[in-house]
Amino acid sequence: MADNVNQAARKGFLVDTARCIGCRSCxxxxxxxxxxxxxxxxxxxxxxxxxxxxxxxxxxxRFVESETGGTVNWQFVSERCMHCGEAGCMKVCPSPGAxxxxxxxxxxxxKEKCISCKYCVSACPFNVPRYDSNDKxxxxxxxxxxxxxxxxxxxxxxxxxxxxxFGNRNQLIAAAKAAKKTIYGxxxxxxxxxxxxxxxxxxxxxLLANPQIPTAIFLWKDxxxxxxxxxxxxxxxxxxxxxxxxxxxxxxxxxxxxGENHG
Amino acid sequence: MANSIERFSTSERVLHWVVTxxxxxxLLSGLGLYSRLFTGYFNLFGGGGNASLxxxxxxxxxxxxSLAMFLLHLRDVASFDRDDREWFAKGGGYLSRGxxxxxxxxxxxxxxxxxxxxxxxxxxxxxxxxxxxxxLSFSRWVVQLSLLLHGTMFVGxxxxxxxxxxxxxxxxPGTIGAMLYGFVGRRWAKVHHPKWYREVTDDNP
Numbered sequence: 001m002a003d004n005v006n007q008a009a010r011k012g013f014l015v016d017t018a019r020c021i022g023c024r025s026c027x028x029x030x031x032x033x034x035x036x037x038x039x040x041x042x043x044x045x046x047x048x049x050x051x052x053x054x055x056x057x058x059x060x061x062r063f064v065e066s067e068t069g070g071t072v073n074w075q076f077v078s079e080r081c082m083h084c085g086e087a088g089c090m091k092v093c094p095s096p097g098a099x100x101x102x103x104x105x106x107x108x109x110x111k112e113k114c115i116s117c118k119y120c121v122s123a124c125p126f127n128v129p130r131y132d133s134n135d136k137x138x139x140x141x142x143x144x145x146x147x148x149x150x151x152x153x154x155x156x157x158x159x160x161x162x163x164x165x166f167g168n169r170n171q172l173i174a175a176a177k178a179a180k181k182t183i184y185g186x187x188x189x190x191x192x193x194x195x196x197x198x199x200x201x202x203x204x205x206x207l208l209a210n211p212q213i214p215t216a217i218f219l220w221k222d223x224x225x226x227x228x229x230x231x232x233x234x235x236x237x238x239x240x241x242x243x244x245x246x247x248x249x250x251x252x253x254x255x256x257x258x259g260e261n262h263g
Numbered sequence: 264m265a266n267s268i269e270r271f272s273t274s275e276r277v278l279h280w281v282v283t284x285x286x287x288x289x290l291l292s293g294l295g296l297y298s299r300l301f302t303g304y305f306n307l308f309g310g311g312g313n314a315s316l317x318x319x320x321x322x323x324x325x326x327x328x329s330l331a332m333f334l335l336h337l338r339d340v341a342s343f344d345r346d347d348r349e350w351f352a353k354g355g356g357y358l359s360r361g362x363x364x365x366x367x368x369x370x371x372x373x374x375x376x377x378x379x380x381x382x383x384x385x386x387x388x389x390x391x392x393x394x395x396x397x398x399l400s401f402s403r404w405v406v407q408l409s410l411l412l413h414g415t416m417f418v419g420x421x422x423x424x425x426x427x428x429x430x431x432x433x434x435x436p437g438t439i440g441a442m443l444y445g446f447v448g449r450r451w452a453k454v455h456h457p458k459w460y461r462e463v464t465d466d467n468p
Binding site for chain 1: 295296297298299300302310311312314315356357358359360398399403404406407408410411414415417418421422425426429433434435436437448450451454455
């Protein structure tokens with residue numbers, strides 16, 4: 001429950017979308033390091049492939065196509081778990097240790113502790129978690145195994161243009177700010193572990209302008225839950241109070257049937 | 264049995280206890296799913312995975328038994344008459360120590376409200392339960408809303424049940440027998456449900 005991220009120690013990405021050339025080395029490197037199977041896809045009239053995250057695809061390049069003055073423009077947006085500072089998935093996960101935060105601030109998971117409830121799917125502001133064929137959670141864990149050993153995540157290691165810069169989040173952001181970049185993911189959701197340097201409004205990149213925990217999930221966890229606990233003890237208290245103040249409605253059974261057995 | 268009147272038949276009582284047993288199974292297996300504050304309750308079932316499985320099985324049993332109970336009593340609980348309104352106006356006599364006499368039928372308006380709430384809650388919890396059971400088959404907003412409604416109705420149900428248990432046991436001595444072995448005392452019936460008392464005793468003078 002206590003999801004306190006140590007901002008100073010956080011590691012993450014700064015995705016410089018202007019540098020991305022859409023080569024998808026990151027997708028391949030991720031598959032290779034995490035030993036993920038290939039997904040069968042179909043040509044749907046776009047170079048974007050695959051079209052969505054899957055249990056075996058932790059990251060992908062989303063192609064944003066737009067037309068200006070008769071020429072087609074491509075934006076390449078690296079898409080994966082954002083490793084939120086206040087993570088919706090961790091907020092709802094009922095199984096301790098199934099989704100957890102590493103000392104580097106990464107939202108990692110342990111499939112053996114996942115109880116397949118899929119609450120994380122509903123609570124993610126970015127619709128990232130997927131479930132594998134064993135019905136266990138599956139998403140980018142920022143190569144926790146590599147990072148804990150002092151290495152960069154596979155995708156970032158493979159990126160030929162430094163579009164995916166990995167490192168201390170504060171330092172990455174400071175550098176991007178110094179370079180006068182517009183940064184996405186600075187403060188929302190406790191700061192995203194995956195921040196973006198953009199050259200336009202987030203919507204232009206298909207990113208949520210104001211990402212937040214889904215309203216129904218917020219109401220459940222932050223309003224109904226505390227009120228419910230209050231309501232439970234309140235109703236118990238009210239009954240006890242009623243018993244000792246007004247008292248029970250006692251019925252004298254022997255008024256008109258003296259001497260008979262009591263029912 | 265001259266001093267007793269049958270209030271609930273054997274089948275009514277069995278159905279009630281099936282609903283009760285599945286309700287408390289749902290409560291205990293669902294607490295850990297409701298909040299991490301209650302993770303310890305998972306241990307009763309040998310972990311969260313089992314608790315969630317038990318929750319689903321108990322949920323199906325509760326849904327059908329509770330719905331059956333509701334439908335079997337729908338005719339008795341869905342209408343309120345002038346005497347019921349007077350009962351409401353005086354809080355059923357529960358707000359003071361003074362003697363109150365209400366001309367109440369088999370169920371008082373509080374019991375009727377409880378039955379109606381349980382009926383609605385059963386439907387809401389059951390339907391949202393299906394969405395939560397298989398979240399990948401439905402739109403995300405449907406499942407999100409279901410999680411909220413399921414939690415809200417759960418809270419409401421627990422609060423109503425606290426009141427229900429109190430009023431049926433120590434709050435109204437003589438009541439619990441109706442659900443244990445089916446009978447209540449003659450005088451209990453005359454005081455609490457005079458209209459019903461006249462109906463059943465006119466049939467069996």
